[in-house]
Amino acid sequence: NPADLFLLQEDQWKSRLILDASWRTIQVLELSGKSVTPLSIRFSDRFFLVNDGIALDSSSVVSYLNQFQNFQANEIISQGRIPQLDSLFELAPIATLSVEDLSRDDPYVFSIYPKMLDRPFYPVSNEVGTRMVIDEGRIENLLDASSSFSK
Helix, strand or coil: CHHHHHHCCHHHHCCCEEECCCCCCEEEEEEECCCCCCEEEEEECCEEEECCEECCCHHHHHHHHHHHCCEECCEECCCCCCHHHHHHHCCCCCEEEEEEECCCCCCEEEEECCCCCCCCEEEEEECCCCEEEEEHHHHHHHHCCCHHHCC
16 A cells, blocks of 8 residues: 555665675674674685685585675664664674675674564664664574584
């Protein structure tokens, strides 16, 4: 129904694209936090080093990095719009993801916060303070990086 367009929140008009990168453009990816196994992927010479070692399974590295192609939030959430989420953004992040890409000078930095037990998404904020929610499956794929692509 076209009239429903006028019922959307201002956040729902905003672009949900938060990163568009791939294994061809990502130079450095770092994942850290008390709830994750630290991960460092760096382009070196002709391919990537994973945690400073040669990747044993290059296709796994490429698949992991390609998760960032057309990477979108499920929804942008302004502060104050959903009070239960505001309180989660006040907690310490469970993980921080930093991505250096050829497309810009400064890295993309995402803080991932604990999710509400009954909700299928994680609260996430970026380096400029934009708050969003992202599907739990997509975040858990990023956080549970397989050690199979490193020595």
